[in-house]
Amino acid sequence: MPPQHHTFPEGFLWGSASSSHQVEGDNFYNDWWISEQKKKVPFSSYKATDHYNRFEEDFDIAQKLHQNAHRFSIEWSRIEPEEGRWNENEIRHYRRVLESIRARGMKTFVTLHHFTNPMWFVDKGGWANIKAPYYFAEYAKIVSQRLGDLIDFLVIFNEPMVYISQGFVRGVWPPFRKNNYFLSYKVFINLVKAHRMAYNEIHFDSPHIPIGVAQNVIDLQPRHKKNIIDIGLTKITDYLWNWSFLNFIKSECDFVGVNYYFHHHVHYRRSVENLKQPHEHSDLGWGIHPEGLLEVVQAVWTRYKKPIYITENGIADASDDKRASFIIDHLHYLHDAITQGAKVKGYFYWALTDNFEWERGFEPRFGLVEIDYKTLKRVSRPSSKVYSEICANNSLD
Ligand code: BGC
Numbered sequence: 001m002p003p004q005h006h007t008f009p010e011g012f013l014w015g016s017a018s019s020s021h022q023v024e025g026d027n028f029y030n031d032w033w034i035s036e037q038k039k040k041v042p043f044s045s046y047k048a049t050d051h052y053n054r055f056e057e058d059f060d061i062a063q064k065l066h067q068n069a070h071r072f073s074i075e076w077s078r079i080e081p082e083e084g085r086w087n088e089n090e091i092r093h094y095r096r097v098l099e100s101i102r103a104r105g106m107k108t109f110v111t112l113h114h115f116t117n118p119m120w121f122v123d124k125g126g127w128a129n130i131k132a133p134y135y136f137a138e139y140a141k142i143v144s145q146r147l148g149d150l151i152d153f154l155v156i157f158n159e160p161m162v163y164i165s166q167g168f169v170r171g172v173w174p175p176f177r178k179n180n181y182f183l184s185y186k187v188f189i190n191l192v193k194a195h196r197m198a199y200n201e202i203h204f205d206s207p208h209i210p211i212g213v214a215q216n217v218i219d220l221q222p223r224h225k226k227n228i229i230d231i232g233l234t235k236i237t238d239y240l241w242n243w244s245f246l247n248f249i250k251s252e253c254d255f256v257g258v259n260y261y262f263h264h265h266v267h268y269r270r271s272v273e274n275l276k277q278p279h280e281h282s283d284l285g286w287g288i289h290p291e292g293l294l295e296v297v298q299a300v301w302t303r304y305k306k307p308i309y310i311t312e313n314g315i316a317d318a319s320d321d322k323r324a325s326f327i328i329d330h331l332h333y334l335h336d337a338i339t340q341g342a343k344v345k346g347y348f349y350w351a352l353t354d355n356f357e358w359e360r361g362f363e364p365r366f367g368l369v370e371i372d373y374k375t376l377k378r379v380s381r382p383s384s385k386v387y388s389e390i391c392a393n394n395s396l397d
Contacts, residue, residue, distance in 0.1 A: 059104050066392035074147075109152065310334065
């Protein structure tokens with residue numbers, strides 16, 4: 001067979017991703033930090049990877065790995081620790097972060113909300129408060145006015161459906177509400193409103209910034225392909241989880257960010273289940289199913305015909321045995337999606353370094369770069385070299 005040579009489109013973005021609370025450390029004013037202190041979640045983020053102080057070092061690594069873009073999130077509670085009080089030092093901090101990404105020849109891909117909220121906002125009822133979208137739009141306006149000149153791409157919400165499901169249905173993340181479908185609906189509507197308002201605020205001052213959402217899209221299949229209940233339930237789950245939010249905000253969206261981790265079977269008795277053998281699993285027991293990336297990208301392209309960025313795709317793999325082939329296999333199917341017509345313009349591996357994996361603490365190791373949490377030393381894993389070659393060549397050989 002002749003060697004396969006998969007070149008990606010010119011200008012393709014190759015990067016990795018992170019989020020403020022998972023790497024920065026000492027986020028004193030957000031709901032996660034407070035829940036950690038009150039032991040409402042099993043682990044505390046403490047200094048996390050101390051990225052807040054070591055961002056230059058981390059971006060040096062990303063640059064050495066030939067990445068040309070970096071996705072990270074701004075911590076709302078840092079720049080607005082109290083309602084209407086804007087912390088100039090923190091705004092300057094994020095300006096330095098953005099400048100240092102750009103100084104290394106990388107594009108800045110900024111997320112406004114990655115699961116955490118300022119405590120003052122939570123005390124006012126958080127996302128269930130009818131005024132929540134207004135508070136959030138003010139924050140978006142300040143980011144646009146003060147940081148917009150340094151932002152190349154912007155994601156308003158990271159995984160709105162994950163936020164709702166973990167916080168208001170499963171009840172394992174702040175604000176720890178269980179099976180509260182009424183509240184979930186209210187929060188959903190407020191997130192939609194907030195997205196629309198933030199989109200308009202940002203485009204008012206910074207019309208040059210393409211804006212999108214990072215949507216967790218699951219490749220869903222009926223457990224039994226001929227069982228009409230399984231088929232019907234798959235359709236409902238698919239609509240609610242994958243498309244409902246996007247459908248509401250599609251006119252206020254310049255691109256779609258896809259976070260791809262899961263391939264699930266829908267079964268009428270067990271609702272949703274992770275695909276079992278013969279597929280391989282990550283350290284978290286998540287099935288590895290790269291073909292699903294082709295499915296979800298095609299589905300997004302067919303529905304919205306907007307540029308697509310893979311804003312997250314990654315594996316918890318402490319031994320680093322599976323990560324290189326995980327990346328290669330997913331990129332193989334991503335390339336197929338592009339060949340078949342989808343306008344995919346970038347890929348961000350989750351994550352650049354190991355980090356605080358929410359209620360699971362520091363144990364899951366998603367990083368291209370290993371963190372020694374005692375010394376905070378960074379060591380690039382072998383798989384990072386494989387990804388680095390792909391980034392450098394803009395192709396998969
Ligand atoms: C989230 C990240 C998280 C990753 C791995 C994504 O759904 O955006 O914050 O660390 O999954 O679980």
